[in-house]
Amino acid sequence: MRKFVRFLGIAAVSLSVFASTSALAAGRTDFKVCWTIYAGWMPWGQAKTQGIVSKWAKKYGINVDVVQLNDYVESINQYTAGKFDGCAMTNMDALTIPASGGVDSTALIVSDYSNGNDGVLIKGKGKQVADLKGQQINLVQFSVSHYLLARALESAHMSERDLKVVNTSDADIAGAFATPAVHNAVTWNPMLADLKAQPNVSEVFDSSKIPGEIMDMMVVNTKTLHDNPALGKALTGAWFEMVALMHANNADSATALTAMAKASGTDLAGFKGQLSTTALFYTPKAALDFVTSPDMPKIMTRVAKFSFDHGLLGQDAKSADEVGMAFDKGVVIGNKSNVKLRFDPTYVEMAAAGKL
Template sequence: MKRILQAAAVAVGLAATTFAGSLPADAAPKKSFKLAYTVYIGFMPFAYLKQSGIMKKWADKYGIEVDLIQANDYVGSVNQFIAGEIDAVGVASMDGLTMPAAGGVDTSVFLITDYSNGNDIVLSKTAKTVKDLVGQDVYLLQYSVSHYLLNRALQMNGVEDTSAAKAINISDAEISAAYVSQDTVKNAVSWKPLTEDMEKVPGTTVLFDSSKIPGEIMDVFIGNTANIKDNPDFAKAVTGAWYEALGILKAGGPKADEMRAVMTSAMGTDAGGLQSQLDTTHFFYTPAEAYAFLTSPENEKIWDSIRTFCFDQGLFGQGATSVDSIGIEVADGTVLGDKGNIKMRVNPTFTKEAIDGKL
């Protein structure tokens, strides 16, 4: 999963406008839905939901159909969501803010799956501390969570001017090989499994990782707010199926082994590779844990940090004049930014219904 942050392009805005304008005011409830996810550890339980029939069972309960689609192109899947071609998509929370929300789509987070808890790292062949990166080139995928991680690492180590370490853009397809083979690439930021070979380079030091900023690099499923409001059974079925699968993974035993095997195969890794990524990913195994996180005061602070980074990097688009240009409604109803332009909403309703046994 590339987890790319992108500025809202004109085409995105047009797609959002087209989709919003195409919704009939009195549309009948839908019966068929599409949910897309890409190959990333936090989303891979959906591969098991599809193969095991758990998703179908929950969809049948609500008299609907839910087609789970493993997408090859992360950005492409988000663009399909923006255009209204799919009903929900798995994203890093920042991408939900800077792509559909900044592009004009009123977007709701209806399920949180996990957050990176060491999956993303800052590493160097020469530097021994984060402060040593000042004045140095740091290779990363620009405007990605890697870029965000570098900025937070610098801030937390007393470097106020985060541009003091120069971010050099490199694709996720190239970064591992470049770090391993090129002497000029001394500092880098990336994520597992790309970093596994990078960490083996002699002299390499891990300077910072996402476990130092728990919750800030979170992965979620988003839906069009109007679609979720008009078709709550879709969100209920997905949420119920998700927590049934996570309960299996948490409990262990033969069914969990079966689930791990499906996830391993879908990711194209082996058992060790899967475990390594599980070890550095904080799954919300129960709805109670997810709800507590979503409704905590800390979650509001996280969204404030995310939006500040996005605005500073110009990811709200040319029309955004301040960090408050886009409104973000967090789980307790508090709005960060423009209350008249809320485009990102954290909706804990379905997680709470899972807790209360109402799904």
Template structure:
């Protein structure tokens, strides 16, 4: 899954501004009348059930129930899909929760999480050819995609080990280059990345996993976001998506012939094999039921997670030059807690649709 790079922030903020102006100019009448919606997702294990939802007709069945059309789009470019969302070209997009905060929300787009799919439970890894403990990274260079969840994972690993993150130099490298470079370049000793990229990296002689996302359960969330106004004016869109999602997840959890069919679709969409798919499933915590998802979203711990995320993002300058403090952007969690400016809430965790699903009211 391609994660956020600083190089795209200026473009993202510009598109966010244009999108906001467009909304103000057209008002809410057009949004209220929508019957066709576009949802984009990229190749990542937490989003792959959408490929089955499309090919099996499950998404169409739920969309038909609400008298709407929902087009599921497998996007080639992660950042590009987020920019399309900001510009209003698509209605919802799958993101790492941190990117939802630093791109559309930080850019001024009132954004709501309406579905949580999973959290990384070992998919994201800090690894080294020479170090055997996170503490040994002090004073060293660590290669990663800067300002991404890899960067966040490294910071959290260092904090937990009692190491000042400022004492470690991060070196930016793209997700398309990091695996081959770690394998072939002796000078690259330490790195942070995610599956499946890390599978070859861990095969390098001496390579050791120092820390992974299972050490910070729930902090690297994968979610689907929509513009708050769109979801308010068109609740049937979110209901249809969640209805289809939990039907698909129920098939995957139950096992049997249908689950094998679903696994085959996911495997093909990811360009991997059965073993590769299982490896990623093993280190991904899916919320298989809406009740589990709702409990996670409304727990007091969820607000603490968002506080950790926003603190990292502000420290890295990802709120933009106009942000004078970590409180510049308001985040409203599902339990009603507001972090930051209550008059500038741009990220909202909306668990109402998950609650409807849990109560069997979709």
């Protein structure tokens, strides 16, 4: 049922995109991007609160509204439908929702990767991935949690045929895990930290074992970016000013981190704990080195295969190569005539060179 709903959503989004083409015209001065609560994306909200976004937008003669939404998937759907010019999302979701829905999208900033923020939990006697055999496991189906489970099973020479996945929304994971009937779950922070701190719970696999594969990004509409480079410059400049402030280890950074902690529903210690399992790129050079790495096409090839195997590239997809993806130095994987996801380092390169 989830798969059917997703396909209907893609069809509806495609119609909406055609209807909103005029909204993506060049020469605009007002833009909107969206984000949802997650450790790696909290800087967007704080950058707005502190006036950093407006400062950079003013520098380039535009206005940028950074909007917090409450539902992650809905935020991506709204971006895909043309209601936002950019949206914070993971690499897999960028491929399977906007790109697969026909919306040409650019990963403007690959801001971090999950380095323990996502984990596989067993409640009770199980202490290793192999103990999941024959069990049920609760997770958000077709999300990065599902991808993490697949990689965990692969590490134990198992597959999804060895267990049963139970689709559970991120809002319901904690409640389900608290019931006697649920013994296994895959989730992300902050839920992960709360659940694995409970008695008799073991984390048997986490994203630190697949470094770089679950990325967090600010994705923008490629045509909008092409026609309005000021948007790319303003967002990139604001982002790196904000994360530099976070990393400054002074009174101002402590104030900013405390505000982000409160906004995400935890305290400073809890938020720092989440950041410790987030490989956040605090400098443009660090982000540039990651996005231009030759490993990027390899990682996305693996993600595309998982997505195709689970029917996430569309009903008509014939292979994992259905959607083309472009990388640094002109490298393209997948369908070269259907490139819809671009890891373009242009603006981060400008930031690294001090040219913003």
